[in-house]
Amino acid sequence: MKFPQPFGARLLYGLILVLGIIWIKVSAVPANTLKNESIPSPQTGFSAPDFTLKTLEGKSITLSDLRGKAVLVNIWASWCPPCRAEMPDIQKAYQTYQSKGFIVLAVDSTFQDKLPDAAAFVEELQLSFPILVDDRGLVTKLYRVQSLPSSFFIGPDGIIKEVVIGGPMADALLISRIENLIKDIP
Amino acid sequence: MLPILQIGPLALPLPALSIILAFWVGLSITEKLSPSRGLSAETMYNLAFTGLLTGLLGARLGYVFLYPKAFIQSPLSFFSLNPGLLDTSTGVVFMLLGVLIFGQLAKLPLLKTLDTLTPFLAILSIGLAISHIASGEAFGSITSLPWGIDLWGARRHPTQIYELFSSILILVVISIKFEEKSNHGTQFFLFWALMAADRLFFEAFRGDSLTIAGGLRSVQIIAWIVLFLALFILDKIQPKLKKNKREQDGQNSDQRPKS
Numbered sequence: 001m002k003f004p005q006p007f008g009a010r011l012l013y014g015l016i017l018v019l020g021i022i023w024i025k026v027s028a029v030p031a032n033t034l035k036n037e038s039i040p041s042p043q044t045g046f047s048a049p050d051f052t053l054k055t056l057e058g059k060s061i062t063l064s065d066l067r068g069k070a071v072l073v074n075i076w077a078s079w080c081p082p083c084r085a086e087m088p089d090i091q092k093a094y095q096t097y098q099s100k101g102f103i104v105l106a107v108d109s110t111f112q113d114k115l116p117d118a119a120a121f122v123e124e125l126q127l128s129f130p131i132l133v134d135d136r137g138l139v140t141k142l143y144r145v146q147s148l149p150s151s152f153f154i155g156p157d158g159i160i161k162e163v164v165i166g167g168p169m170a171d172a173l174l175i176s177r178i179e180n181l182i183k184d185i186p
Numbered sequence: 187m188l189p190i191l192q193i194g195p196l197a198l199p200l201p202a203l204s205i206i207l208a209f210w211v212g213l214s215i216t217e218k219l220s221p222s223r224g225l226s227a228e229t230m231y232n233l234a235f236t237g238l239l240t241g242l243l244g245a246r247l248g249y250v251f252l253y254p255k256a257f258i259q260s261p262l263s264f265f266s267l268n269p270g271l272l273d274t275s276t277g278v279v280f281m282l283l284g285v286l287i288f289g290q291l292a293k294l295p296l297l298k299t300l301d302t303l304t305p306f307l308a309i310l311s312i313g314l315a316i317s318h319i320a321s322g323e324a325f326g327s328i329t330s331l332p333w334g335i336d337l338w339g340a341r342r343h344p345t346q347i348y349e350l351f352s353s354i355l356i357l358v359v360i361s362i363k364f365e366e367k368s369n370h371g372t373q374f375f376l377f378w379a380l381m382a383a384d385r386l387f388f389e390a391f392r393g394d395s396l397t398i399a400g401g402l403r404s405v406q407i408i409a410w411i412v413l414f415l416a417l418f419i420l421d422k423i424q425p426k427l428k429k430n431k432r433e434q435d436g437q438n439s440d441q442r443p444k445s
Contacts, residue, residue: 009424013417020386020410027390029401034328034340036393041339043322045394147190147197164270165189166197172263173270175256176249 037159042143044163048073048154049142053107053132056119061105061130064158070102070181071154075134075145077113078121083149086168087125093174094129101156101185102178104129109148111137153177156185187322187337201317202269208313209238212306223302229292230302236288237281244280248273297370304373308357311381315350324349327393343391352388356380369423375416382413 040049048071052062063071074090076083087106094104108118110133122131134140143152151169153162162177191198213234217227249271250257250264257263263271289299318324326334326343334341360377386409389395395403 010421013421016383017410017414017417020383020413023386023390024402024406024410027403027406029395029397029403031401033401036338039339043325043338046338146188147192162270166199170263170266170268170271171260172253172256172266173268175259176253176271179253179255 037157042152042160042163044160046160048152048158048160051139051142053134053139056122056131056133059130061132063105063154066103066105067158068101068156068185070097070100070156070178070185072102072104072178073107073139073143073152073154074104074149075107075109075140075143075151076149077109078117079113080148082167084121086149086174087121087127089169089171089174091125091127091129092171093178097178097182100182102182105132106130107132107134107139109137109140109145110135111140153181155181187320189321200320201323204316204320205310205313208310208316212309212313215309216302216306219302219305223298225294225299225302229294230299233285233288233292233294233299234303234306237285240284241277241281242272244283245272245274245277247280248276251276295370297374300374301370301372304360304377305357308353308360308377312350312353312357315346315353318346318349322346323394325393326391329391338393342393345388345391345393348388348391352384356384371423372420375419375423379413379416379420382409382416385409386413 036045037047040047042049048063050062050064052060054060063073072090074086076087078084090104090106094102106127106129108115108131110118115133115135118131118133132139143150147166149167151164151167152160153164155161161181164173164177188200191200213231216230216234220227220230246264252273288294289296322337324346325337326345326348328340329343330341331343333344335344336342356377359380360373386406389403389405389409392403392405395405398404398407
C-alpha cells in the first residue's frame with residue numbers, strides 16, 4: 001500500500017486538525033450534565049451508596065450520618081485470609097487517625113460468614129472501630145462486592161475516592177489513602 | 187464487568203491479567219519481527235524488559251516521593267507488590283529514560299527500533315481496553331441510544347467496547363505493509379497519529395473526562411497536540427521519500443545503457 005504523498009497528505013492532515021478543533025468544541029461537556037457525584041454507585045468519583053446496619057452491639061449506624069468525616073468501608077469475612085491479614089493495619093491506622101476525623105466501618109459479610117466466628121476474630125484483635133453486621137448481604141450486594149476484602153475510601157463529601165478490591169492492603173497504601181482523605185476535612 | 191475472576195480460593199484480577207497477557211503477546215511478536223528488520227530479537231527483548239523494570243521502579247519511587255510519611259511509617263511497603271503504590275507519570279518518565287539509555291548503549295537505530303516496537307504498543311493498547319472492560323473504568327457518558335449499557339447507576343455509552351474495536355482497527359492499519367521505500371519512523375508516528383485521533387474522537391463519549399474552562403475535555407486537547415506533532419513528523423518524513431525516489435530514479439537512469 002502506498003503512503004499518502006506530501007501534497008495530498010498535507011491537505012488531509014490540515015483537514016483532520018481543523019475537524020479536531022471543531023470536535024473538541026462541539027463535544028465539550030454541557031454545564032447541565034448530570035454529575036457522577038450525584039449518582040450513588042460503588043465506583044471512584046460517585047456518591048457512596050447509603051446504608052444503615054447494626055453493629056455487633058446492636059447500635060444502628062448510617063453511612064450518610066458520617067458526612068464530614070473520612071470513612072473507610074471495609075467489607076470482610078472471618079474466613080477470608082487476606083481480610084484477617086489486613087485488619088491489624090486497619091486497626092493501627094484507625095488509632096492513629098481517629099482524632100483527625102477518620103472512621104472505619106468494617107462490614108462483616110455475615111450472610112456468608114458465621115457471626116460467632118466474626119465476633120471471636122474482633123475480640124482476638126481487639127478491634128475498636130464499629131463492626132457492622134450485614135446478615136442479609138444488602139451492603140455486599142449494594143457495593144457489588146465480588147471479592148473479599150473490598151475497601152471503599154470515602155471522602156468527607158460522601159464521594160468514593162478510591163476502591164481497593166482484594167487484599168491485604170499494604171500499610172503504606174492504607175496510610176497514603178487516609179492522608180489523602182483527611183486533608184479534605186474542613 | 188468482571189474485575190475479579192474467582193476460581194475456588196484463587197482471586198484473579200482480570201484487569202491486571204489482561205495487561206500482562208498483552209505485554210507477553212506484544213513482546214513475542216516484537217521478537218519475531220526483529221530479525222526481519224535487522225534487529226536482534228534478544229536486544230529488543232532486553233529493551234522491553236529494561237523499560238518495564240525502570241518504569242516500575244520509577245513509579246514506586248514517584249509514589250514514595252509523593253507520600254514519604256507513609257513509607258517512613260512502613261519502610262517495607264517499598265517492596266510491596268501492590269499496584270496501588272505506583273505513580274504512573276513518574277513511571278512513564280523513568281521507563282522512557284531507561285529505554286533511551288539502553289538504546290544508546292546498545293547502539294540501536296532510533297526510528298527503526300520505534301517501528302519494530304509499534305505492534306507491541308498497539309497490542310498493549312488492546313490489553314488496556316480489555317482491562318477497562320473488566321474493571322468498568324473509562325466508562326461512558328449517559329445515553330439513551332439502544333446500544334447503551336447499564337453501568338454505574340445509569341445507561342451509558344459502551345466506551346470500553348469502542349476503545350477495544352478502535353484499538354484492534356489501529357493494529358490492523360499499522361500492520362499494513364507500506365512500500366519498502368517508506369522511511370523509518372512512519373509506522374511509529376502513524377500509530378501515534380491514529381491513537382491521538384482515536385482519543386480525540388471517543389473521549390467525547392466518556393463520562394469521566396476531566397474538564398477545563400467551558401467544559402472542554404483536557405484529554406482531547408492533549409490528544410490534539412499529540413496528533414499535530416505526529417502528523418507534523420509524518421509530513422517531515424515523507425518528503426524524503428520523494429527525494430529518495432528521485433535520487434534512485436536518477437541512479438537508475440545513470441545505470442541505463444546509453445544507446
